[in-house]
Amino acid sequence: MTEPAAPTAAPEVLSGVRVLDCSIAMAGPFAAQRLGDLGADVIKVEPITGEWQRHAAAGGATGNRINVSFLSLNRNKRSIAVDLKSDEGRSILYDLVATSDVFLQNYRPGVAGRLGVDYETLRAINPGLVYVSMSGYGEDGPYRNRPGQDLLLQAMSGAMLSAGSHGTPPQPAGQYLVDAVTASTAFEGVLAALFHRERTGQGQLVTVNMLDAITTLQMQELSVFTVGQVAQTRGQQPHAHVYIRAPYGAFATSDGFLALAMPELPLLGKVIGEDSFLSMDTEVDSWTHRDEIYERTAARLVERATAEWLEAFDAVGIWAGPVYDYQDLVDDPQIVHNGTFIEYDHPTEGRIRTPGFPYGMSVTPPRIDRGAPLAGEHTREILTELGVAPERIEQLVDGGVVAAEPAAAEATPDTMPAAGVAPAGQGGPA
Template sequence: MTDGILAGYTVLDCSIAMAGPFAAQRLGDLGADVIKVEPTTGEWQRHAAAGGAQGNEINVSFLSLNRNKRSIALDLKSAEGKAALLDLVRTADVFLQNYRPGVAARLGVDYASLSAVNPGLVYVSMSGYGEDGPYRDRPGQDLLLQAMSGAMYSAGRDGDEPTPAGQYLADAVTASTAFEGVLAALLHRERTGEGQLVTVNMLDALTTLQMQELSVFTVGGKAQQRSQEPHAHVFIRAPYGVFRTSDGYVALAFADLHTLGELIGEPAFEGWRSEVEGWTRRDEIHARTAARLRQNTSEHWISILGAAGIWIGPVLDYADLVDDPQIVHNGTFVEYDHPTEGRIKTPGFPYRFSKTPPRIERGAPLTGEHTREILAAAGYDDARIDELLASGAAAETGVRAGQPAG
């Protein structure tokens, strides 16, 4: 991708699972040459597919997080494998890793070691809770981070178990945070020539995402108090949430109570003031609204209430989402042909550029698919590459999930 906005930049992606690979994929989408450095048996995510969605050679989880990358398979615990990585570092722009705290230093690929080789390197270290501190060794898993962040307590019924998000929210937010950090550090380097260490952790990323909600608590002194009814947010007046209709669900927000009452046939709302009763009678408003909306279809209520200026919309499942007219218009999903997985349809890009649009140059690679190509570009001749492969310090194409390099 020679005309991408990040064309000419090289990223060494030593990350695993979701947050790190997702951040690196975003850089690849914008044209960076992203080299995925993985063990000779393949990155962990190759072996574990979310939802059990296996592919032909590459499972769907790995496929979705590793497009626009080349793969080199190296054994970083071997002297030869580590030396090969250091040779790549000399000309790289970004190094990204999400090892457990302390692992990078033990491998000799921490910021101090790599910046000595390449002072202009932007080094991104991602972790669950931080590089140090009392929680540094805890597992940085998405659900556990959601639970710690406080966000679960802002939705659902009082007395029920707090409700997690329906996606890997902590991983996705952390990936976007790391992506922003890389771009900012590269801009700094363009201005000063200096590389630097960028640290990102999942707990801070998910906590700062709640800028408004947490400020309501810390500055406004408002506590999280959930309702008996399944209200969608502790800091928003009723009605605010998801309601069942006769054939599905709708989301309803910030309705004027008098207008809503007239349109759904609820006389109790007559004379009620939205900003007063919306707080003091939150459970009653939700229950009465829910009872009325169950009596007709989603399309009926969206048409009637929407025409009156009330904020209402459908609750889509994935089957509805991919064919939604606005999604289709936006080109939110992209399709491409993968050499082993066939025709792929997957979410595309969250940004638009008029002159340097992101695009897919290659799908997710096989383990070590580009080992020989990458090492040759780094100055290794065929004999030296063959030596590394024979010793097991490197591996190339043909390694499948669960199989040793050979």
């Protein structure tokens, strides 16, 4: 009787693709991490002292050797720490470029050229290279030297004045929204360029900037303004979006908050006991009486508990939901079912619980093979792959051209989960 074939590991959609991640902070590293989750060999090229984010802990959340913000943006990467200002260090990078498919950087304007890692230089080494250059405002133009910081881009995008009330401060998002959408844009650009190269063999330059990313994210809102010529007008009450009819936003209840979205006014009036809504025309009055509708809705909703209102709204099909904090989110049964959060063991930081990959793939699922690396953790490994002799590697370390963790500190495959990474919930990584 023939023995059944042994199960094989799930294929990885970007297996065989090598990415050089020379980016810092959030947007670039986040994009590179997504590529690593899909199977790319991502090599994080860091300065001798480590990438900037290693030394800037978001929320003050430190770790044993890696702070939480760096840890969250740099899984599935190997690290080589090298001095690119030295001729020897730059030569090492050029050798890596010759063996790579994607180069990702978000240097300040002019820095890539000064370091000798600009697109034209690297294209001469590897014509098939997909070179991704990320910036705050664009490769050139009047704002090219402005700092590409998330809050500043949110403010400039106009989005802050699409929520809240007239006369109150603009409303920034509660997450690094511009960094996140820029990361997704860069990730998308890499995949498109790799697909083009698969067809033609031709590499190319992909430019991504934060200002365009957050602007194009507002496709619908800005078209309402530019095409529909509807002004971006905030009322006296804290409406959640100037281009969506009332009531729309977060409302206090007797024991917390709930979100209420665009109900039919007569139906809402019946449920909350507001008789003035019964004769209103939803498509007309919800715009012309926005502040009045907010005030009367708020006055009714504060009378009862969140769960009572949600049950009543659900019974008649009114769109409403709870306002969560992060603990509520982590504990939510749908989040648990989806396996939205994953867990894995990190060699220095212990058990890690963190959001996983944002979409599922039936044939080529994402995977977590390793957590965020220590600075230079894989320097010796990567140089060995380039054919550098062991004694020469130690000379480079001793000369300060590269930095390397002691060999004993290197993570080994059996310290990390296999492709079937343990999810926080029952559904597995989505």
